[in-house]
Amino acid sequence: METTVECVVVRGGGYEGRQGGTFAAGISAQSVGARGLCLHRMSLPGHTRGRPHLHAGHESAILVLSGQVEVWHGAGLADHLVLEAGDYLFIPPDVPHLPVNTRDEEMVAVVARTDPDEQEGVQLLDLPRHLHAALTAVPVASPA
Template sequence: MEDQKQCTVVRTGQYEGIQGGLFGAGISAQSAGATGLCLHRLVMPAGTRGRPHLHEGHESAVFIQSGRVDVWHGEGLAEHVVLHAGDYLYIPADTPHMPVNNGTEDMVCLVARTDPDEQEGVRLLDLPAWLEAQVSPLPVGAG
């Protein structure tokens, strides 16, 4: 008889990502045995930012549930977009990016990646000097 796969319910816990932000631990290889995706809820408090990073070999998709967030992305983080509640963002594999919450309320989003491991494919990058003066002084969790 073929091995029957089962659905898995995950009661969210929390962890701080190495790239910054407080993640609600959702679906991953670690929590549910996922083999091709990862889905988490991210809360980024007002006045904070993530660290510049990329996800090696894996795509990401983001849905903004509430708040707003500036995302610097691309080579040298030279590109900029502002996302609002209801917006989606696709991030190709290996694309540098950094979220910044300059708003007055927490930003809450859902983040999906093709990497089933919660933090394995995250590679931190240096913050370009030209951008340092324009963004919040400390990443989430750096203080």
């Protein structure tokens, strides 16, 4: 017996991520019943940041569409890089990361993960001591 596959268009809506930032309605288990991926547009207003977090057991890929974002990553968030529009970033499973927008302009990116659940695999982490002085004054975007 053949199974009929239905295509689904998702428009409007969205949610605030526990990890900070606003995620537009996209493709996920919750929106369309996806079983192996999650794809969203994420925005991070100027002079805001996310929360340190990781995605347990799942890879992430990011494409910056506009703006710029600094990303602290790795063990203890000891590594730092800057992404600009057109840059891609691959984050392996279980790697801690923290996006920070130090610019006036909003940063907009497309985020894909191998976890179809929008927030289930998100594990929040404490801000490491070495980043306290630089980032505690920067508010978390769209706190959930």
